Amino acid sequence: MTRSRDVPSLVAKARQGDPRSVARLISLVENGDPALPQVAAAMAPWAGRAQVIGLTGAPGVGKSTTTNELVRALRETGARVGVLAVDPSSPFTGGAILGDRIRMQDHSADSGVYIRSMSTRGQLGGLSAATPQAVRVLEGAGCDVVLVETVGVGQAEVEIASLADTTLVLLAPGMGDAIQAVKAGVLEIADVFVINKSDRPGADATFRDIQGMLALGDRGPGDWRPQVTRAVAVKGEGLDDVVAAIGKHREWLESTGNLQVRRERRAAAEVSALALGVLRARMGDPREGTALGELAARVAAGELDPHAAAALLLETIS
Amino acid sequence: MTRSRDVPSLVAKARQGDPRSVARLISLVENGDPALPQVAAAMAPWAGRAQVIGLTGAPGVGKSTTTNELVRALRETGARVGVLAVDPSSPFTGGAILGDRIRMQDHSADSGVYIRSMSTRGQLGGLSAATPQAVRVLEGAGCDVVLVETVGVGQAEVEIASLADTTLVLLAPGMGDAIQAVKAGVLEIADVFVINKSDRPGADATFRDIQGMLALGDRGPGDWRPQVTRAVAVKGEGLDDVVAAIGKHREWLESTGNLQVRRERRAAAEVSALALGVLRARMGDPREGTALGELAARVAAGELDPHAAAALLLETIS
Numbered sequence: 001m002t003r004s005r006d007v008p009s010l011v012a013k014a015r016q017g018d019p020r021s022v023a024r025l026i027s028l029v030e031n032g033d034p035a036l037p038q039v040a041a042a043m044a045p046w047a048g049r050a051q052v053i054g055l056t057g058a059p060g061v062g063k064s065t066t067t068n069e070l071v072r073a074l075r076e077t078g079a080r081v082g083v084l085a086v087d088p089s090s091p092f093t094g095g096a097i098l099g100d101r102i103r104m105q106d107h108s109a110d111s112g113v114y115i116r117s118m119s120t121r122g123q124l125g126g127l128s129a130a131t132p133q134a135v136r137v138l139e140g141a142g143c144d145v146v147l148v149e150t151v152g153v154g155q156a157e158v159e160i161a162s163l164a165d166t167t168l169v170l171l172a173p174g175m176g177d178a179i180q181a182v183k184a185g186v187l188e189i190a191d192v193f194v195i196n197k198s199d200r201p202g203a204d205a206t207f208r209d210i211q212g213m214l215a216l217g218d219r220g221p222g223d224w225r226p227q228v229t230r231a232v233a234v235k236g237e238g239l240d241d242v243v244a245a246i247g248k249h250r251e252w253l254e255s256t257g258n259l260q261v262r263r264e265r266r267a268a269a270e271v272s273a274l275a276l277g278v279l280r281a282r283m284g285d286p287r288e289g290t291a292l293g294e295l296a297a298r299v300a301a302g303e304l305d306p307h308a309a310a311a312l313l314l315e316t317i318s
Numbered sequence: 319m320t321r322s323r324d325v326p327s328l329v330a331k332a333r334q335g336d337p338r339s340v341a342r343l344i345s346l347v348e349n350g351d352p353a354l355p356q357v358a359a360a361m362a363p364w365a366g367r368a369q370v371i372g373l374t375g376a377p378g379v380g381k382s383t384t385t386n387e388l389v390r391a392l393r394e395t396g397a398r399v400g401v402l403a404v405d406p407s408s409p410f411t412g413g414a415i416l417g418d419r420i421r422m423q424d425h426s427a428d429s430g431v432y433i434r435s436m437s438t439r440g441q442l443g444g445l446s447a448a449t450p451q452a453v454r455v456l457e458g459a460g461c462d463v464v465l466v467e468t469v470g471v472g473q474a475e476v477e478i479a480s481l482a483d484t485t486l487v488l489l490a491p492g493m494g495d496a497i498q499a500v501k502a503g504v505l506e507i508a509d510v511f512v513i514n515k516s517d518r519p520g521a522d523a524t525f526r527d528i529q530g531m532l533a534l535g536d537r538g539p540g541d542w543r544p545q546v547t548r549a550v551a552v553k554g555e556g557l558d559d560v561v562a563a564i565g566k567h568r569e570w571l572e573s574t575g576n577l578q579v580r581r582e583r584r585a586a587a588e589v590s591a592l593a594l595g596v597l598r599a600r601m602g603d604p605r606e607g608t609a610l611g612e613l614a615a616r617v618a619a620g621e622l623d624p625h626a627a628a629a630l631l632l633e634t635i636s
Binding site for chain 1: 601617625629
């Protein structure tokens with residue numbers, strides 16, 4: 001827990017780019033610290049400074065390597081880069097998960113790069129609320145680009161990635177490919193596809209499958225047509241094309257007014273997630289003799305139907 | 319939309335095992351039909367009749383084949399079996415996803431098996447609310463076992479699977495294995511591991527890795543020790559072991575009182591998801607001139623911080 005009086009100095013130091021202060025502010029976000037509203041208020045004016053890039057894909061497509069090389073390519077354009085590697089917490093332990101905190105050491109000596117993995121132990125509203133808040137900390141610290149990398153291909157991760165200004169979806173040949181992308185719901189959210197491991201057999205087929213699926217899409221004349229790029233991240237190949245596609249998408253976003261639309265959508269998701277988090281907290285823990293616990297026991301026993309129980313629950317929390 | 323006066327006859331026919339009526343009731347759940355509270359009230363008395371088995375795993379481990387063979391093995395014990403293949407909808411289109419509705423045709427002529435894929439187009443409270451309601455329909459229709467298969471390895475899917483009485487986690491050799499299982503948060507929720515494709519190289523290593531990770535777990539003397547089974551679902555091998563492990567877990571659940579605990583947890587998740595769904599509906603669509611839309615625009619513009627916006631939003635909906 002952070003003392004409220006520490007916040008102004010922490011924010012001031014983060015604004016000057018002090019990495020420890022940036023890290024501490026993101027920890028406040030992650031832990032749902034009581035000082036969070038104060039941090040959010042202090043950071044609000046820098047909202048929207050950075051381009052937020054979501055990056056998602058199934059396990060095994062090479063997300064970490066691609067992120068690492070993409071950071072390198074973005075740094076070469078002179079941009080300051082923040083990376084948030086989002087680890088959805090286990091529903092039970094809420095624990096941190098191995099691995100991410102110890103990777104991307106390539107950039108550890110570069111003061112133009114912040115890298116943080118993030119879970120959501122105590123955060124009201126979960127990742128939908130926590131991610132934009134952490135992005136705002138990185139924006140406040142002067143990042144021009146924030147990469148939000150999500151582990152996995154589930155609904156929550158897809159949603160987080162889709163709240164970015166530009167969403168990259170990574171695929172790799174021979175992983176079930178296009179059909180899996182459809183199943184995971186990533187086809188509709190991708191602004192840029194990156195076919196990683198493009199030196200492997202099957203890369204051409206994956207490329208054609210994705211192009212074929214995109215051709216089926218219902219797109220108007222002013223709509224964005226998702227770009228399909230190829231990379232071999234482990235050799236550092238193809239990342240310039242990815243950066244170019246990101247730039248092209250950015251131009252489209254700005255020229256069409258879609259940047260504003262996406263940012264309001266992100267803000268709406270954040271605000272509603274926070275509000276729902278407050279309401280969820282009011283419901284309390286069902287194991288601790290709350291109204292929710294009593295209602296749940298009656299539903300489990302077949303004495304009450306869940307809709308009636310929900311209506312009774314709403315009376316207790318509003 | 320279903321007329322309220324149709325519900326009693328639909329429920330009566332579903333109770334007699336009529337597959338069309340069962341299918342229509344699950345469609346009501348899926349679409350968030352206004353008649354849903356009436357259906358829920360009619361089905362409430364049969365809550366808890368079936369053993370609910372969650373089945374999850376990363377894309378490519380062979381979930382569909384394993385589910386198919388597991389249905390066969392369960393049918394051989396004489397059980398009536400329901401299968402819900404849960405497709406998290408895309409956050410944007412909410413559309414149905416290819417594939418699942420046309421598979422498992424092996425069982426299409428067997429009147430002791432109901433198979434349904436399910437997404438959550440209009441459902442208040444999303445899959446956390448829809449899944450238990452669809453389970454209750456299958457319980458009402460006389461199923462002894464309901465398999466809930468979730469696509470993907472994301473947080474939402476893990477949560478749904480974890481709300482079962484017994485949770486199976488499928489792995490396959492050479493897919494990143496144990497570390498990926500940890501990253502996906504499935505290690506803590508698994509009651510039974512199934513190492514599918516156990517005839518492939520690396521199966522022994524996967525088996526050892528999982529056993530090793532389980533040995534690290536902090537377990538008391540009365541706690542359940544997750545079982546690790548091996549299968550080659552495509553050849554129909556090993557499913558009897560899986561069924562035996564499920565039965566053993568069921569005995570543990572009953573003898574320790576944990577069955578009741580899990581069911582109340584599931585009911586609590588359902589009731590709170592429904593209540594939050596009602597509240598979310600009150601917030602309205604941010605693109606339609608609602609208070610949420612106005613607040614989001616101010617947050618995106620940096621004029622208001624999201625916590626302050628959430629507090630203002632709560633005033634408008636309670």
